[in-house]
Amino acid sequence: MPREKSVGAIIFRREPFESAQGKKSNIFYLLLHYPSGHWEFARGHGAEGEDEQKTARREIEEETGLKNLKIIPGFREYSRFFFRRTYGLSGQAKKKAPWVFKLVVLYLAETKTGDIKISKEHQGYAWMLYEDAVKKVPKSAKEVLRKAKEFISKH
Secondary structure, three states: OOEEEEEEEEEEEEEEEEEOOEEEEEEEEEEEEOOOOOEEOEEEOOOOOOOHHHHHHHHHHHHHOOOOOEEEEEEEEEEEEEEOOEEOOOOOOOEEOOOEEEEEEEEEEEOOOOOOOOOOOOOEEEEEEHHHHHHHOOHHHHHHHHHHHHHHHHO
């Protein structure tokens, strides 16, 4: 069975606000809208000689325009799933390739900016609160998003 590995990050930003209990922050997570229709984190394949964090930074910059990321030490999680590519010329019946096992290594990265310059690889993006983000991401990403939320709340 073919295998693929991608590296990326769960990108978040804090938006401070005043409450009756004092200063607090909402945490927003960045999700990208992929052409296949699903919403997920920025990620991509490594280039020759790149370590995982360098791959994550490069892919995030290419896909979102974000350069000012702080990768949070101590967080490195995985998302695993199977997928099939479809191929065929426009207007013809699509054929499915064999199943591929995909491993995605995800770091946790904080940014101070909400300005995104989406790449042509994606249909859109959204900054979402956890409750909305966890409803949008595929099943394979829900647990890693939950772990990211828990990690942020403890640090």
